[in-house]
Amino acid sequence: MIIDRVDIIRVKNPFVHPFETSFVRFVERDALIVKIYSEGLVGYGECKAFFAPLYSPEDNGTCHHIIKNIILPVILHKDIEGPEEFMEKVSFIRGNNLAKAAVENALWELKVQREGKSLKTLIGGVYNEVKVGVSIGIQPKTSDLLKRIEKYLAEGYHRTKIKIKPSKDIEVVREVRKHFPDITLTIDANSSYTLDDIELFKAMDEFNLAYIEQPLAENDIIDHSVLQKQIKTPICLDESIESLEDARRAIEMGSCKIINIKSSRCGGIHESIKIHDLCMKHNIPVWCGGMTELGIGRVQNISMASLPNFTLAHDIAASNRYFDEDITIPTVNITKNCTLIVPDEKNGVNYMIDEKAIEKMMVSHDVYK
Template structure:
């Protein structure tokens, strides 16, 4: 196989509901959609779901656009390859920049699956035919607003709710949700906003029977995570801390992790995300697929990844309609009573709405070999 052309589309879509975390809020997103074409004319799509601002990770839309245009796409154009795992070897000299790499890696997997007439999930080795979906809820203006959002998503059938927390918005919101829903699969996500000195405050969450506390401390502070895990019963889940397989090995050695959130974007694409799943599964660590408010292309890739056997917890693969009034794929990702069906059609399993992409693109560039 040989990729002879690549297009990068910077697409802007509004969110149906503003989303706020411990670091920032957002009501509109720009993501880069990657379109790879091989010499036969087959097309594979991927998505760079990087944030616009460097708060979750160092990368931004602008940095990913630069890396894609200047380094990553030129590294693969005109090169022969047989398996999608080989693409990452072509840009191996480029350090970091996982979000930028993820869009091209995923597009390579979709292209390979399309040419070989197999569903993306099957290409990855997935075994599940359906995926249980959870929802992630941001920081709301009031606890009553939060309870309204929880009720709305439980009524839609979602069995798991994740709450974003931050100092000043943690114990009391969690207490209110737990009081209203004693049996709810509930966990919290701090996005690394707390410090080790606030560990005693985090220990107060132990009484609420949470499924996990996700990323309480800064990404590189694995010792603080290990120390907190020794002092609480609630499992610590790592997200931002694990960008590479080496990060995962360090966390395992320190016993700083009991659950792993695998994000395709954060890991640099489906190749590394699958490898992280395999290692965690071998170590007995349950995993789930986190989300970055992906458009439909990235969301479909998340569904395919979540079909792997180690994804034993509900994943952030909720329906497209939770975030977008119209998505870039048809049909959109649909959740029925909190369950998403894994597509059986070849490749991505959805049609890509190129007209809608063109309508909402704020920039497009084409590179050829």
């Protein structure tokens, strides 16, 4: 397919509630949308970087630069067969996975339209619906956190994840377990600890956590291996896994027992499928992580989570969990069983882009043709 034109649109969408992790407090989703025109079709991809290099070395500014100045010369007015060929053509780019994934995701959408098949079908998904978990940011008071948990449990979420950071960790977890002794509970440290905190994580074993997500630095696969051997609670790696090779090393070193696959962090859906397959081969369960996406990225996450080894509850959630408005029609909503229906040509579930919503949220619009 010939790539005729590429638009990069920056939008801002305020959160219903501020979302705080160990490294930042977000009040809005500041995102880039990549819109690719090809032979009468239009595909959308969402860049999941943030306004600053907080979660990864990339941010919206670096991604815009990489897409405009490095990727576009490779694809604009060129014949690109699909996402797989695109990833081969940009393999010379070191890192910058979020930028590459934004374009790759749009190419998947074009492939969906060209072939008349759902993304689930194209990638070999098997689930018709996927379970949803909730991720709750750090709260000012533990009492606030308990109220949030109670609210989300009433809505039926299948797993509760709470963010922790030094000084807001074990006492918070102890209080949550006291009030909710039987729920599926996980904690996410977002790389905010070191092996100096090993006794803290040994103490966490008493709380029957489903897993501890990314306790140590993103480049500490070795240290995670040391920690996993010292604790009973499974470690789930997130930021550490950016490629198939990262996953292979982590599995061989025993650095984790679970992996959170975020397709954008791994460079796109194509690489994520490879990671999924490797984990399935080694009996490492996976789940789909969220990055407070808008509807475009959220819908693609649902489809990816239909692959067979995505057996744990996911951080995908309904759009209204984060936003009053979103950019798909319909917006993403959970079922009464707190699941998400996977878009499929057989069940007729489909999402359209709400161009008016994008225009309303738009900060800038750059056109390249």
